[in-house]
Amino acid sequence: MKGRIIILLAGLSMASPAVGQDSAQPQTVRAAVLRVDVPRLPPISRLDAPPEDLGFAGARLAIEDNDTTGRFMNQDFEALEVKATPETAAAEMDKLLAEGIPFIVTLADDAETLALADQAGDRALVLNARARGDNLRGKDCRFNVIHAAPSHAMLADALAQFLMWKQWPNWFLIAGSHPEDVALADAYRRAATKFGARIVEARTYEDTGGSRRSDSGHVQVQQQMPVFTQRAPAHDVVIAADENGVFADWLPYATWDARPVAGSAGLVPRSWAPSLEAWGATQFQNRFEKLAGRPIREEDYQTWIALRMIGEAATRTQSTDPATLKEFMLSENFEVAGFKGQKLTLRDWDHQLRQPILLATGSVTASVSPQDQYLHQTSALDTLGFDRPETECKF
Amino acid sequence: MKAATAILTSALCLGFALPAAANRVFVSNEKGNDVTVLDSETLEVIGTYPVGARPRGITISPDGSELYVCASDDDLVRVFNPETMEEMHTLPSGPDPELFVLHPSGNPLYIANEDDNLVTVVDTQTHKVLAEIPVGVEPEGMGVSPDGKVVINTSETTNMAHFIDSESFEIFANVLVDSRPRFAQFNDAGTKLYVSSEIGGTVSVIDPATQQITKKIGFEIPGVLPEAIQPVGVRVTSDGTKVFVALGPANRVAVIDGETDEVQDYLLVGQRVWQMAFTPDEKYLFTTNGNSNDVSVIDVAALKVVKSVPVGQQPWGVVVAPN
Numbered sequence: 121m122k123g124r125i126i127i128l129l130a131g132l133s134m135a136s137p138a139v140g141q142d143s144a145q146p147q148t149v150r151a152a153v154l155r156v157d158v159p160r161l162p163p164i165s166r167l168d169a170p171p172e173d174l175g176f177a178g179a180r181l182a183i184e185d186n187d188t189t190g191r192f193m194n195q196d197f198e199a200l201e202v203k204a205t206p207e208t209a210a211a212e213m214d215k216l217l218a219e220g221i222p223f224i225v226t227l228a229d230d231a232e233t234l235a236l237a238d239q240a241g242d243r244a245l246v247l248n249a250r251a252r253g254d255n256l257r258g259k260d261c262r263f264n265v266i267h268a269a270p271s272h273a274m275l276a277d278a279l280a281q282f283l284m285w286k287q288w289p290n291w292f293l294i295a296g297s298h299p300e301d302v303a304l305a306d307a308y309r310r311a312a313t314k315f316g317a318r319i320v321e322a323r324t325y326e327d328t329g330g331s332r333r334s335d336s337g338h339v340q341v342q343q344q345m346p347v348f349t350q351r352a353p354a355h356d357v358v359i360a361a362d363e364n365g366v367f368a369d370w371l372p373y374a375t376w377d378a379r380p381v382a383g384s385a386g387l388v389p390r391s392w393a394p395s396l397e398a399w400g401a402t403q404f405q406n407r408f409e410k411l412a413g414r415p416i417r418e419e420d421y422q423t424w425i426a427l428r429m430i431g432e433a434a435t436r437t438q439s440t441d442p443a444t445l446k447e448f449m450l451s452e453n454f455e456v457a458g459f460k461g462q463k464l465t466l467r468d469w470d471h472q473l474r475q476p477i478l479l480a481t482g483s484v485t486a487s488v489s490p491q492d493q494y495l496h497q498t499s500a501l502d503t504l505g506f507d508r509p510e511t512e513c514k515f
Numbered sequence: 516m517k518a519a520t521a522i523l524t525s526a527l528c529l530g531f532a533l534p535a536a537a538n539r540v541f542v543s544n545e546k547g548n549d550v551t552v553l554d555s556e557t558l559e560v561i562g563t564y565p566v567g568a569r570p571r572g573i574t575i576s577p578d579g580s581e582l583y584v585c586a587s588d589d590d591l592v593r594v595f596n597p598e599t600m601e602e603m604h605t606l607p608s609g610p611d612p613e614l615f616v617l618h619p620s621g622n623p624l625y626i627a628n629e630d631d632n633l634v635t636v637v638d639t640q641t642h643k644v645l646a647e648i649p650v651g652v653e654p655e656g657m658g659v660s661p662d663g664k665v666v667i668n669t670s671e672t673t674n675m676a677h678f679i680d681s682e683s684f685e686i687f688a689n690v691l692v693d694s695r696p697r698f699a700q701f702n703d704a705g706t707k708l709y710v711s712s713e714i715g716g717t718v719s720v721i722d723p724a725t726q727q728i729t730k731k732i733g734f735e736i737p738g739v740l741p742e743a744i745q746p747v748g749v750r751v752t753s754d755g756t757k758v759f760v761a762l763g764p765a766n767r768v769a770v771i772d773g774e775t776d777e778v779q780d781y782l783l784v785g786q787r788v789w790q791m792a793f794t795p796d797e798k799y800l801f802t803t804n805g806n807s808n809d810v811s812v813i814d815v816a817a818l819k820v821v822k823s824v825p826v827g828q829q830p831w832g833v834v835v836a837p838n
Contacts, residue, residue, distance in 0.1 A: 407630060
């Protein structure tokens with residue numbers, strides 16, 4: 121095989137009339153992926169155990185993609201992979217800033233993401249690939265942050281549009297007791313108001329630290345879930361808001377009333393799912409699985425698209441200068457393809473990446489929002505999340 | 516329906532008036548793992564034949580003796596007898612072949628390997644791989660100049676049209692186009708190269724001599740969301756005056772004036788229209804509609820859609836036998 125591959129280095133570095141530079145030394149764009157791992161209990165399902173290379177595998181694919189294009193542009197890309205704990209995150213960020221890394225993709229929770237963004241200040245552009253908090257796009261927004269991860273509001277709106285299309289407007293909302301669960305539940309309340317649904321009752325599922333997974337876990341759960349969900353007013357669907365994976369996965373088939381479950385279990389709104397096949401996604405899934413040896417996770421997709429945004433900016437500007445790339449990414453000319461059937465662009469009012477949201481069950485991508493019936497004067501994608509007139513973000 | 520039938524009848528009458536030969540039309544069904552064969556005059560289905568896993572790109576030799584199908588998930592090109600639809604042999608294609616183009620002489624075959632960032636060149640006579648050419652991420656569109664000297668590959672994630680010298684197999688130019696370039700098509704005079712960008716929503720018109728973009732054609736359809744306009748397949752009439760562009764989920768085929776590069780018309784076809792093929796006399800243009808599982812038949816002179824023919828699951832590519 122090797123012998124047959126024609127290495128075209130001479131041809132590639134030869135200046136083409138259209139693109140390419142003459143200099144022999146490729147120009148490097150440096151980035152880092154900083155993942156802050158919070159110690160936590162294993163998830164309800166062993167299938168959901170976080171892989172060691174979570175997010176980093178997405179980064180590796182993005183760098184491969186960027187480098188392949190970079191060969192034609194005389195550009196080279198790199199992404200350092202940094203693992204941290206909440207205790208070491210600030211120190212790791214300091215190291216990256218001291219090294220002068222201009223682009224830092226973060227995989228951290230809401231509070232940590234905000235702290236890291238403030239720490240970076242104007243020294244680095246932070247690309248948020250995990251945190252979903254609406255406050256990060258609202259009153260706590262920062263000019264030096266781009267959100268590759270969708271917000272709670274986008275995810276909730278995406279599900280709400282589907283449920284309204286399905287004519288299931290009566291929701292029984294069950295939220296966990298953690299602050300993120302409360303924030304997510306607020307996003308569902310907002311979505312209900314926005315799209316005309318009614319929350320017939322909201323209930324809190326307290327995380328008592330009990331046995332979420334043990335050999336006899338399902339025996340207990342089989343008793344607990346029907347009891348927990350009984351005596352709810354008439355509803356069409358149960359919506360679970362469970363960011364920490366404490367209870368939602370046990371709800372389907374165990375609710376007192378025979379009703380479908382959506383939200384954190386059942387029909388789940390997500391930035392990405394390994395089941396997606398449309399829009400060239402099959403090729404993307406194949407490339408990822410070949411590289412990582414496992415199905416892709418949302419964190420991988422979000423990290424991939426964050427680094428692809430940098431690569432795309434470098435291609436289009438034919439530059440590797442961080443300031444030029446930042447300026448272009450935040451300009452209205454910027455767009456990037458992400459295997460979601462349309463170009464993805466940035467909202468100038470909060471730096472959120474506009475993107476379709478998948479509604480996935482365990483095995484299929486059942487639908488993609490925005491639903492066709494929801495129109496918008498500028499972009500149908502702005503029917504998801506906080507639109508320009510609603511934003512609380514002030515840069 | 517009534518109106519369409521009436522038009523069809525008149526079209527058929529015209530067909531009888533002129534001594535037009537019936538040709539076989541081959542449609543690859545990506546999810547059905549088969550090829551549907553139609554008769555280009557009666558527009559009836561002749562049969563459906565298994566062709567391997569995930570058939571996408573499909574083409575036929577200039578003499579009409581060999582039908583080539585990219586069996587993407589089998590990682591090879593299967594070659595069929597177009598008359599009997601029996602498999603004759605296979606060609607090594609490299610992994611995940613998606614689209615390919617034959618040299619005008621019928622040899623070699625240039626194949627885009629979508630998962631491996633390669634273009635594989637295969638000798639259709641000896642069945643040997645002549646070269647593997649590294650290109651951008653997700654190579655897809657393949658075009659060849661009428662004189663056979665230049666092969667074009669488009670890479671969907673790199674967003675470039677790569678100009679490859681067909682003698683040396685070396686890339687000599689790269690043209691940056693809009694997002695997700697899907698298809699590359701020269702006009703017969705070799706004076707224009709059309710490259711469609713699915714996500715960018717445009718067709719770039721490139722001067723092959725200078726490798727410069729001379730025009731970017733955009734599309735606007737009343738009542739259709741701009742993001743649903745996703746150009747994929749491109750076909751040009753042999754006189755170069757009309758360019759047809761399949762617009763994917765916009766469910767339209769755009770008709771462009773080949774001289775002025777201006778859009779003239781939009782024809783409503785089936786859902787998610789991707790690839791197209793003319794009959795040799797250019798009387799009809801067939802389109803594959805992946806979401807409605809059918810083929811639309813366009814009367815090229817009248818610029819009317821005259822019929823929809825149900826085919827297999829998720830039709831992807833189409834080719835018409837030359838004889």
